[in-house]
Amino acid sequence: MTTRPVSPNLALDEVVAQRRARGETIAHFGFGESRLPVFPQLALRLAAGVHRSAYGPVAGDPTVRAAVAGYFGRRRVPTEPDQVVLAPGSKALLLALQIVVPGHVVLPRPSWVTYAPQARLARKPVHVVPIATDHGGVPDPALLRRAVAGAQGQGLIVLTIPDNPTGTTASPELVRRICAIAEEKDLLIVSDEIYRDLRHHPDVPFLSPAEVAPERTVVLTGLSKSMALGGWRIGAARFPAAGRWRSLRDAVLSIASEMWSALAGPMQEVAEYAFSEPPELRTRVAEDARLHAAVASAVHRLLIEAGATNSRPTGGFYCYPDFESLRAPMADLGIRNSAQLQQHLLEEHGVAVLSGHHFGDDSQALRFRVATSMVYGDSEEEQMQALQSRDPAGLPHIRRQLDTLAAALANLSGRWRRP
Amino acid sequence: MTTRPVSPNLALDEVVAQRRARGETIAHFGFGESRLPVFPQLALRLAAGVHRSAYGPVAGDPTVRAAVAGYFGRRRVPTEPDQVVLAPGSKALLLALQIVVPGHVVLPRPSWVTYAPQARLARKPVHVVPIATDHGGVPDPALLRRAVAGAQGQGLIVLTIPDNPTGTTASPELVRRICAIAEEKDLLIVSDEIYRDLRHHPDVPFLSPAEVAPERTVVLTGLSKSMALGGWRIGAARFPAAGRWRSLRDAVLSIASEMWSALAGPMQEVAEYAFSEPPELRTRVAEDARLHAAVASAVHRLLIEAGATNSRPTGGFYCYPDFESLRAPMADLGIRNSAQLQQHLLEEHGVAVLSGHHFGDDSQALRFRVATSMVYGDSEEEQMQALQSRDPAGLPHIRRQLDTLAAALANLSGRWRRP
Structure with missing residues (x-):
């Protein structure tokens, strides 16, 4: 064992x-x-969601997925409900992704404690690439290029914008450079944007890889950080709508159906409210x-x-x-x-x-x-x-x-x- | 992919x-x-659990685990809280078990749709052993003995009592025979008892493998079936307290920490109430x-x-x-x-x-x-x-x-x- x-x-x-x-x-x-x-309204929504006791669709109910699609749409990332999957935490979604995407995994160094152990669980080879000095969450582009120079076939790169552990936010220019390398080296980008709404000032620039390379980017988000709801376990992912990764969502749904079935119904009620972002x-x-x-x-x-x-x-x-x-x-x-x-x-x-x-x-x-x-x-x-x-x-x-x-x-x- | x-x-x-x-x-x-x-009281507990927004222990809060331990204790299976793990559904616990227990997996034929796909996810060799005619959920003992005769090393056998899909309940005599083979062939028993409280008459005899072979049995249960709460995703497992599988719970907790972090706090509130079984x-x-x-x-x-x-x-x-x-x-x-x-x-x-x-x-x-x-x-x-x-x-x-x-x-x- x-x-x-x-x-x-x-x-x-x-x-x-x-x-x-x-x-x-x-x-x-x-x-x-x-x-x-x-937040009191979130508590009220949970209580209002008690009747949601059926399993329902693995991806989440259509109304919840529509709310998540709207959330992304308001962030320059137009999204249809059928690009969305809800889960008990974005952690579970990330593990499912690591399992279904073939090839190696590229991680910034340092990066969130869970990425590498999940890659080991999924039995993936990991390339760890140091961050540039000022911006954590993405690897230094030159070092990334060197690290994947010899790598064969597809792979997956995980970015964290804003970053855990450094608390910094990769610049749009840096994101563009990483996306270009991902295109060139055929890396699927998993952009962990769970801290997106907690940038310290509205003028901290933010560019999602999903704006630059929409057909090879999966965005992860959730309510744990921005809504202070870590213990409620509500995560979501946005998948590509077209291109060679268009079937990725179905592959993740297969894993989801064997791992967690669906996000708990009352939590879907909470998510529907929260992702609709009332004033x-x-x-x-x-x-x-x-x-x-x-x-x-x-x-x-x-x-x-x-x-x-x-x-x-x-x-x-x-x-x-x-x-x-x-x-x-x-x-x-x-x-x-x-x-x-x-x-x-x-x-x-x-x-x-x-x-x-x-x-x-x-x-x-x-x-x-x-x-x-x-x-x-x-x-x-x-x-x-x-x-x-x-x-x-x-x-x-x-x-x-x-x-x-x-x-x-x-x-x-x-x-x-x-x- | x-x-x-x-x-x-x-x-x-x-x-x-x-x-x-x-x-x-x-x-x-x-x-x-x-x-x-x-059930209205379950809805009230969910609403009362809104303040449980912290992540908390991976296994579940001590008070919830104590309630689950009490549930098993009232069923002839004395249990300490530190033998218990809560999860968003017993499905997630079962997958974690399939990942950490080495060797092959033995499944009754037919058995629940998720066991075999999870074994494939965990990259385990599967032996499928037909059930005896009248009792589903456990393999026919003679066929089981034959199937594992040549198998090397440890393995895991999944039983379902009462059974899905057959709706039958393995007799105590049959359970004892399977446990004896499990001892002999060094199989860890995963006893899926999620339908236990839904036996059709109080006189349908029920014996848990945990009563017969406590040091090699993990019991799975949950609130999805007995409490009609499938969409709330609340599962629990009871692990051996001693013997060579005493570290199994820690191994599952490691996977849990990388897969789901913890059962959602408000759901823990529900579980604490439900597993304490008020009249x-x-x-x-x-x-x-x-x-x-x-x-x-x-x-x-x-x-x-x-x-x-x-x-x-x-x-x-x-x-x-x-x-x-x-x-x-x-x-x-x-x-x-x-x-x-x-x-x-x-x-x-x-x-x-x-x-x-x-x-x-x-x-x-x-x-x-x-x-x-x-x-x-x-x-x-x-x-x-x-x-x-x-x-x-x-x-x-x-x-x-x-x-x-x-x-x-x-x-x-x-x-x-x-x-």
């Missing part, structure tokens, strides 16, 4: 929950969950994005002050610092790789972050991901306060956790000071 | 829905869904079982009258007739195999059933599955009427569909009469 580990971010979240239950105080920057209250929900998403921007920016400044190299985050709720500059003082603390760094921060300072090697990065690099969205408060009151504040990073309950992080990082450089 | 078909029962359900939407009248005996209203819910399950028994028995009689060989159903909502006796008159109609028989009934008589070959059965045999649980009514009123009736098969809206089935079958023997 092949025993693999549990996905490291989910595993770390469970460890933090268990330690807190035992009375430990932990500043939780280790998990990519938007810890915010459920009140757009307002809430904008508020969420502003909060994520404020706290991620505060963490970014804090990381720079602590001596890290860190690209300014532009979407989602992550920073991905590199502490190479502190290698010497860290060595004095016995920290020589990213796993030791994660361990040290948790055990010595009660700070949970996720080590870079989990994202496929060089295990010797002193990098980790700081998820900034779990510190908004333990109660709904604190979370609403965070949502409504002009300076959320200044709120005492958030400030306290940022200070804990800052103190832990100061310690890495030997500049330990009690906050 | 490998294009496989959509699971045939789900596909047939979509075809029926599309044809009905176009105005066709179809008697739908083709899909294993319990078409009954959601009002037990009453409803008993009413459901009585209804399924009444209609399945009426269909059984109708099949016998039409000339079929058919084992008396004792659990769930299926019959699995064999019309070998009508081979000659069917040949006159151009029907020579089970696929043609399914096609004929749908196209000529508007009767949807699922052909035996989809269950792995001999494609030349004249067998099909009749699912008896979709005919309870199109409205909640009709469905409640069915639930409360002393003679549900006599209700006009159910009678009409049984008559359509009877007329279609009479046609097969050349004894066509308009009902």
Whole structure:
């Protein structure tokens, strides 16, 4: 029996929950969950969806797929309902894609913790290609070209725009260059756009590969991040309507029918409402994005002050610092790789972050991901306060956790000071 | 790209829905869904679970797992919460099991449409072993012994008690014999007991392999059938606590973390309530079982009258007739195999059933599955009427569909009469 580990971010979240239950105080920057209250209208829709107890179509009901098609249509990606598949999370859709698309898998390095294990589950050879310095989520074009130069036949490349773990957003120019290489090298593009609506400012430019190469791009999205609904498990995919990948959706539906049957009916009711984007929900998403921007920016400044190299985050709720500059003082603390760094921060300072090697990065690099969205408060009151504040990073309950992080990082450089 | 078909029962359900939407009248005996209203308390729990928007533990929250453990404990299978995993349907759990358990897969013939395609997805060699005449869901012991005589190393055997498609329940004696062979041949037993609470009478004996061989049995269950909640996608598994398979749960959790993350939080709220089995819910399950028994028995009689060989159903909502006796008159109609028989009934008589070959059965045999649980009514009123009736098969809206089935079958023997 092949025993693999549990996905490291989910595993770390469970460890933090268990330690807190035992009375430990932990500043939780280790998990990519938007810890915010459920928007009341979404709760009402769930309750209204209780009658949806039949299995229904594997892809999702036509009305739900129409809502998702509309969502994409409003984003310069005209879509018909029969290009859409709903699922219990975009993770399941991504695994189905990895299973049905033949050939190798190209992943940016670093990239989301689940892409590579899923490729292993699907028994695919993986090419890991470093990102360009400033933009995570897509590989450096020159390195990509080199990596796939010798590759035979079809393949699949996964992009994350905006990115997890770096919190950056690939530029339209970069997206165009990657799409050109994908055309040239016959790569299907899976564009994971689950953080799309959480760009920090409306002027962060965004180009979907589906606008550039619609016949070879599958777009993944979901409500976990933008609607703070991770635990409701609602994902969606948009497939090509024409071209040589036009039968890809049918192939994924086959896997779906043997893996999850259909997205739960009441969740389809929620999806139908959410993807139709009524004004009140757009307002809430904008508020969420502003909060994520404020706290991620505060963490970014804090990381720079602590001596890290860190690209300014532009979407989602992550920073991905590199502490190479502190290698010497860290060595004095016995920290020589990213796993030791994660361990040290948790055990010595009660700070949970996720080590870079989990994202496929060089295990010797002193990098980790700081998820900034779990510190908004333990109660709904604190979370609403965070949502409504002009300076959320200044709120005492958030400030306290940022200070804990800052103190832990100061310690890495030997500049330990009690906050 | 490998294009496989959509699971045939789900596909047939979509075809029926599309044809009905176009105005066709179809008697739908083709899909294993319990078409009954959601029990009001379950709807209330779903609404109460809206706050469960965090991802939480992959296996499910401890309180939910405790409820599932209690469910098994009340069924002579003492269980700790850390033996339990929740999932969006038992289908996902079964696929994870097929992926992690090494070696070959042994399936009864016929058996549920999903077992074999999942084994192919997991790239496992499959041994298909015919059932004993009277009891589906488990292979004939002598044939099983012969089939695995030459097999090397570990394997996995899937049992279905009560069975889909035959609607029969393996006897305790038969279960013991299969467990003995499993011990001898080192087979992990996956016991699919999703119809357990829908036995037609309390005196239908039931023995779980988990009582006989607890260290090599995984039990699958869910709320889709007993609670008429197929579209809510709630499944659960119970794993061995000790022995050489004690790490199996961890291996499944790893797959789970890369495939579905966790069962949706509001669905966990529902599961916590349902698996704790409050009296009002037990009453409803008993009413459901009585209804399924009444209609399945009426269909059984109708099949016998039409000339079929058919084992008396004792659990769930299926019959699995064999019309070998009508081979000659069917040949006159151009029907020579089970696929043609399914096609004929749908196209000529508007009767949807699922052909035996989809269950792995001999494609030349004249067998099909009749699912008896979709005919309870199109409205909640009709469905409640069915639930409360002393003679549900006599209700006009159910009678009409049984008559359509009877007329279609009479046609097969050349004894066509308009009902």
